[in-house]
Amino acid sequence: MMPASALESPLLRVEDITVRFGAVQALTEVSVDVHRGEIVAIIGPNGAGKTTLLNVISGFYHPRSGRIFFQGRDRTQLKPFDVAALGIARTFQNVALFKGMSVLDNIMTGRLLKMRGSFLLDAVYWGPARRQELAHRAAVERVIDFLEIQAIRKTPAGRLPYGLQKRVELARALAAEPQLLLLDEPMAGMNVEEKEDMSRFILDLHDEFGTTIVLIEHDMSVVMDISDRVVVLDYGRKIADGPPEIVRKDQVVMDAYLGVAHG
Amino acid sequence: MIYRETGQFKTSYASDQAIFPIAQDRIFVLLAVAAAFVVPPLMASQYWLQAVLIPLLVYALAALGLNLLTGYAGQVSLGTGGFMAVGAYSAFKLSMAFPQVNVILVFLMSGVVTALVGLVFGIPSLRIKGFYLAVATLAAQFFLIWLFNKVPWFVNYSSSGTITAPTRTLFGVTVSGPQATAGARYLVAIGLVTIFALVAKNLVRGRVGRSWMAIRDRDIAAEIIGVRPMRTKLLAFAISSFYCGVAGAELVFLYLGSAETLAFDINLSFLVLFMVIIGGLGSVLGSFLGAAFIVLVPIFLTNVPHLIGLPLPVALQKQIELMVFGALIIFFLIVEPNGLARLWQVTKEKLRLWPFPH
């Protein structure tokens, strides 16, 4: 569904971002706006800079030039954990779960930002520290129920099959109740059935919590089904940005994908 | 076999997240702790208390501290000996300066001092990782030992360069100094280590423990999720050093009676690191199992030759002890790299499922 507030100031504004690793020019002057409640898909051939853009938004890389505004405030130079505190959560291309912890603990780590309290009280696990821990456990149980992973609640994350690990990672990101959710290829390496489940979960969470979602995806049918807007990157440049049906027929995009020789 | 879990259902998150959710575990642990408090002081011989149980508890506390840092937060440290030295010397100075202060308070304050020192030596962990950090903590080890050797102020200008535990009482009972009985010193040690184990368990299962383990498993992902690496790592160093500081103070006040820097050299750091690795990284129980293993094996090795009737010259015995000790460590790392705690965990799992395999 198109967000009603297309005109209102965007939740996230990425302005002329350039990122360089030594000689490699990963991103050149990329500008993207994401409005509240929108699902934006970032597509493009391998090495187009999709993950780099996501890393810049989540504060993991700092751009050489250009600025990023979140809810209207400039936060270009923020450290990753400050960016997370603003309400931006993400999943990773090749699953970054905490292997040594159980699924429940992994998801509870997603709520760290919401936990306050003095460490001394934690030491005796009494009073506010205990109440807070139990309240957050209840919130995490809602997410577990929503993503239907009750059965694997106490299994160590390292032992799970690939598809479930992806879902636990989504649960961890959701547990932080983000305003902006960055999904880095949530369906990579999944079979058809798992893809259907994951798309349903993404749409459900978008309905249920109204979270704004930016996702990187290769599967065109999935992109067409679930995204309101599509941004196409190629060799670090933005070559298209608009509703899926239009972008799909855009000649420049087809060239990028079908491999027309570049100058 | 022993476990009967039918009917143990949870109606609240508090009971689900208790330290020992299964009734049989709770009963077993409570009995064990109660026995640990009552049986040894009454029944154990002076030798067993002084040479086995008290060192075991003191080393267990140090192992617990190191396990928090290396097992849970993933920061390898070879500076345990140095930090224990800081604990011992500051306890000595504090108790000398304030004789009327309660000895437990002295221990805790020496722990705080060590925590500050640990904090300082934890700063490199922000920029360097893994072996580089381990070697950096060696700097702390050597510097601290050199400091206590070189600066007479620390030993109150005593000619012999050693610090001796003054006579202190707790609730009217002398617990440190020459007249303190082994039983009293044992009770203080067991009391402290039980409380500290509980505190460690609470820290580890809560917010703090999770951020440590996040940093240990995938520090980049942890940072992006909102874990502040600096605050988490330094907290780990501080708490771990606090534990090692108190353990150091106990080493002098409750175990050796007097000590000089040689008692806190690099070998002690390796010893405690063994306990954590053999016992099991990332497990509070593992620290105790590791300490027990490292304390009991040498005693076992020294006594066995007498029992089977072939007395060995002392030098040869020392060498064999070293060889067997080294071989045992390698054997253990091969059989169960995750340590005794994992061995116990696997056996417990089998008991809970008996007679089914899965």
Place this chain on the structure above:
Amino acid sequence: MVDLLRAVFVAPFADMAGNPTFLVEVLIGGIAAGLMYSLVALGFVLIFKASSVFNFAQGVMVLFAALTLVGLMEKGAPVPVALVLTVIVMIALAFAIERVVLRPLVNQEHIILFMATIGLNFFLEGFGEMAWGANVKKLDVGIPDTSFLVRGVQINRLELTAALTAAALVTVLAIFFQRTKIGRALRAVADDHEAALSVGIPLKTIWVVVWSVAGIVAIVAGVMWGAKSGVQFSLSLIALKALPVLILGGFTSVPGAIVGGLIIGVGEKLGEVYWGPLVGGAIENWFAYVLALAFLLIRPQGLFGEKIIERV
């Protein structure tokens, strides 16, 4: 306060300028010690590069090599024969270590392998003393421990030969690493075990080769070091001396070990001579570490390591 600052920052340099020949002597001493450190550090680097194992037993291997050599010589074997026999013993040791310790612990985390080498350290210590006795032995390798004057600067003959052999060995190893087939295979294994295996490099033989070479390096270090200060238990502590070199030079770079060794050697000697008295001397234990640590905080990846880019 001002005089403290002057004592730390100004006075020592004034002394150096005041007596250049003494300075040169200290420098030479530093370089000799530095070469010793780099030799031991090289043993570490070799093994770490090939099997990503931080071999803490390298120090005791030096002691064990020296003990075996001296033991054989006491049994009447002439020096060259004793040398060859010791090399054989070290290679046999390499086979045993690979078979008993490394193979069962393949692809365990580094900390586990590190602990295994500490276990090995204890074992070799006990075994060495049991086999060859524990008392201090004089190692005379036919090089007199006298010194001669060169333009007023006193140079010790033993230290010079040690330095030269070390330099020679280091260059030989550097060439061995870069040019030979085994050297290239070794570098491949260091990068990625699975990848090396997939292209058919026999991992196990590589490891045996590496540990044998490290054994030989240990012999040389043992001889040089033993000749100077006698073969006794403290010999294995030089491993602790080599660690700062590793921090500085990086665990995986051969040139790093060499240059790092020199910097630490010289730095330590200068520190000992000029700054030591200020704080009561005997600072060589920790000074090298602090030096390396300071350097590391500026450049975390060490002298020659490339900037680590974290990928997510």
Place this chain on the structure above:
Amino acid sequence: MSATQPETPDTLPQLLLAQAARTGSRKVAIREKEFGIWQSYSWRDVQDHVERIALGLASLGFRRGDKIAVIGDNRPQLYWTMLAAQALGGAPVPVYQDSIAAEMHYVIDHSESRMVICEDQEQVDKILEMKDKLPSLEVVVYDDPKGLRHYAYPFLLSLVRVQEMGTAFGREHAGYWDAQVRQGRDGDLAIVNYTSGTTGFPKGVMISHDALISTARSFLAVEPLGERDEIMAYLPMAWIGDSFFSVAVAFLSGCTVNCPEDASTVRHDFREIGPTMTFAPPRIWENILSQAQVRIEDADWLQRTLTKFFLPHGMQKARLGLEGKPVPAGLSLLCWIGRWLVFDPLRDQLGFRRIRSAITGGAALGPEMMQFFHALGVNLKQLYGATECCAPATLHRDGQVKLETVGAPLPGVEVKLSPQGEVLIRCRGLFSGYYKNPEQTASALRDGWLHTGDAGLFDPDGHLVIIDRVKDVAKLHDGTVFAPQYIENKLKFSVYVREAVAVGHDRSYVAGMINIDMEVLANWAERQGLAYTGYTDLAQNPATYRLVHDEIQRTNETLAPSQRVKRFAILHKELDPDDAEITRTRKLRRGFINERYAPIIAALYEPGVATVTVRATVTYEDGRTSETERQVRIMDVGGA
């Protein structure tokens, strides 16, 4: 009403009010596993929820005599809605949620249900599909809102919404709730259970409050239950067993009912709760046994040898006990050790540690099954009854459990045999007839006696023995009588056999058609290193035939010569309720089976014939069907 104590509670809602008044929020009435822990509701909470739902339904126009269909798993919310309808003088019509669309439509349409409560989106979608073909249906309520956010239908609303409307309605009509509950009389219709009869369309069994409560009272006289007892609600709600135990018995005794988190976690939740009393059809006991045997098979050497050594001895001791014979000292000592090493741990693993009485009913249970559970120390007892008499009519008493019988009648229940040997039952718990079906009612209920359609006899101790369905009691052409169900149950004790059909009416000998248990066979095949492509391929594999042959041979030894299976075939497909070959509670529909598998049956009686070709229709998910030919092997049983 809620303030004053009702004189004697006649209806279930009045019983609820009595319990709530007596215990308030001290005692837990019902629990449900959700969000990782067991959410508890006291009697006061339950009464409060039921009141708000009832007032909500009233505001939607639910009047006395109306019916509300109930579709879904066992959830407190669905039980409360049933109670709410009863409080308004209406009646719930529970429906099997996994029944096919045609069956579900018939039940809702035939019962003229004006409203329906669905557990979740899955059931709502089914109802929406058939909404236009259900003229009498006006309101659809759902409990779990997941996925239903965008369903904009005027007649669809959430249970929470209904409760809000109820609170508002309650404020405007003070005293409405009390008046409605007080109007309830014991003769009012409490529930309409549609039985999946073995012939024709399901029949709506009308059961009154008095029938349910009186039967419950007579059951509790034999099986005392109190406030500290726990029972599990995991049986389909459309089965009389569930409404009888989870509602009637629970309300009367005050015991706590526990609803599992999900159909897939029943066994795990059963063990977590550790109920003190449980009731289940044979299919569940058979599942528990075969699961246990598969896990024992997988165990490592020590566990497997110990279990396999002690189990037979335990069963031997149990059999002697059940047959009243003395147990030799050596055996009981051996079993005492066995108890420590194997039986108690096994009982705990299966969740029966706290069980005081376990009851099996709804169909006959094989004798070996009884021995297995008694060997473990589970006090398993047989119950016989029918939906038409609120489930229990006869029940084994503690200590008087016998292998072949179904126990003595409950207090207040009269059981006698018709001249043809048909079992007749008369008691206060009889049903009030089949809904809108006077002819069937007349044929089943003649001058106060219920004609069960089962053939039986009494044994010397006054226990009833059920032989078989009257019309299924078969005679060989030489006149000897044999009970197909008895033989089939014995065959089913083998872990490899899931279903068995004994045929032989007017034939010279008994023959069998076997359904293999795919999961167990796959496990066995894997260990034997057998390759197979699918169910049919594994079923027709010669090695499978040899395996089943040995199992039949072993069963034959426990049968009289005339009853022994002489030839058998393994069916190429599973008997499936969706193909109407078997009912939901897995009772065989023999007429249908004999007709559909006639070619195989014929081949069974042509000696020397080794295989027969069978035409099988396969229906794909999207409804397309295709005809395929299958080869089915026939095999003689040695020594029969």
